[in-house]
Each structure stands twice: as structure tokens, then as C-alpha cells.
Amino acid sequence: MAPPPSTAIVLIDPYNDFLHPSGKLTAALADSLASNDAIKHLQTLVKYAHANQIPIFYGLHQQVKPGFLAGWAHPTANQLAQKTNVAFEEGAWGAKIYEGLEPDVVGNGDVVVSKHWCSSSFQNTDLHYQLGQREIKNLVFAGLTANTCMESTARYAYELGYNITMLKDATAGWTVEATTAATDLIWPLFANQVLTVDGWIESLKGN
Template structure:
């Protein structure tokens, strides 16, 4: 066992083509997340799958019990891997994630998944605030186009803005190749 946990955040079907809330470059992010997941399984790192459901019949995506809320099969949990349900962007908020990590002596977390501007951001900041050493693998994360006050922001720029905000203060932000070659 190691002191590192891989946290796969919301890699769920609704974020992929044909889903209810499609993200840009989600297939690529999932492919890289799958590579990191395979590496974590080989090295014995703790693996935590975060599964988001929005408990409302009016939810635009991740409706409880829907196919779109299911974890994508390319990163599906295996026996013995933690699966934690959440209802808010921050994976630590009102979940058992903190207790689960603490019970295993985890001090380092690696975060991948979606959405960069929402759950990745919230979970990364919370992890850092809780004292974890955090690594975000940026090309194993995906974003969605955004709009604010009449300004359209393409997903690539949204992703870059959020990764730059996390880099340094909250996390070490690296790409998949560098992450895998450093481990």
C-alpha cells in the first residue's frame, strides 16, 4: 500500500457524446484517466471513484438511476475500489471521502475527471485545504463551454483558466505523460 489515492471525479456517461451534458475532449480525458487508473492498480495506490447524482427530477444531467449517471465503462470500478456518491461539486462535502482517505493514511491525492470548472476545481481546493498534497492531471480532465455576462468562453479556455488557478497554490498540475513517467 502507498500513501497515494487516485480520485476519479464524475467520469460519467452524461458527459460523453450522446449524453445530457457533453463536455469538450471528454473521450481524450477518459482515455488518459484510464491509463492513470491502470497505473494506480499496478502500483497499489488507493482508488476512489466519485459518482455524482443530482437528486431532482428536473436535473439537467446525472439524474439518479439514469444511464447517464453511470460511471463510464472505460474507468469502471473493480472489486475493492471505493465508490462514493456525492450531490455537490466538492467531493468531500457531506460524503465519507475524508474519512475513507484518513483511514488508509493517505497524504497525497491525484485528481482526474470532470468538469474542470466545477467539481475538479472544488475537489482540488478542498483537498489542499484539508492538507493533502494534490496533483491534478490536466489532460485527464475535461471542461465545457461557458458563458458569463454575454461573453462566450470556449471549453479550452475555461479549462486553461481553471488549471492555471489551481497550479502552484492548490496543486501540482501535470499532463498524463509526465505524470506516468515520474512515477
């Protein structure tokens, strides 16, 4: 099966600190991760992409390091919480990509874009530039969290004119209710389609 033309996956924040049982923030996502079986579906997605030469663009959050937010007059509450929790600490295990979701830069053409400061992986990063260089127009979104960074990135893509597919079982949020509200009520307002991972793979069989 040939991959659909001009298509890439955008995978948001698949850090150990979000996904691994020992991650600093995983406990807060645990119910939602379990309800979606999100880790299994994320691994299925990455495995499929690598088997079919569909590039994955990794949108990763800024990492805590010495000087993080130093001199800032207007940090957000989430940025201050990240600093306090030392979440996604540069060079630490928690800021590594979860097992089975790692990029294959050489073999598959995956791209790790510059890191986002707030919610959108487009704002203050090179994601749009990197996609444009490869003439990518169709974006498939997965990752964390459903109603913050993943949704914010997809909404930005919507404003830029990309064709958007959201994968509702390859994500999680701080509560099951918040995740369900995003996937069932909000995403259909801007996405071209909202599918499961298996549903998206099945939709490619006609290509």
C-alpha cells in the same frame, strides 16, 4: 514498480452523461474533451492504477430520482438544471461509469464514496473519513469538470492539508478556454504539482 506510499487517485464524476457521445451533457464538453484527448488519458490513468495497486476514490455527483430537491428552499442553479435535464438519473445508463473507468473495489481497493450535492466531493460526504482510515495523504486528481467539481474538491483537499497533484489532460470543461484557465492559471496556486498523466506516471519511476 511499487506505488508511492499513502497515495490515491480521486476521480470525479466519470459518468456516461459526461463522457459518452450519447450522454446528456457530453455535447457541451465535446470541444474540451477532444482538445485534451481526455477520455484516452482517463482510461490510461485507471488502467495504470489498477495494474499498480493504487486505489481510486470515486467522487460522484448526486443522482436525480423521485423527490430530488423536494422541499428545498435554496437549490443552486446547477442543481435546478440537473433536475430539469434529468442528468445522472439514478438507475439509468447515463449515471453509469464510463467504460474503462469502472472501479475495482475488491481487486484494487477502490472506494466509491457517498455522493456530493454541489461541487466538492469532500463536503457532506465520507471522502475525508475514507481517506483517513487508509492513511492516504497524497491525492492525484482527475475527472470533471476542470474548473467546477474537480477544482472544488482539490481546493478542499488543500485546506485539509493533503499533498495535491492535478492531471491537466485527464479533465475537461464547458469550454476549452475555461479548462485552460483552470489548468494553467488557477491550479498552480494550490496544487503541489500540475502534470499530464504520462508525466505523473514517469515521475513515479524513481519510487
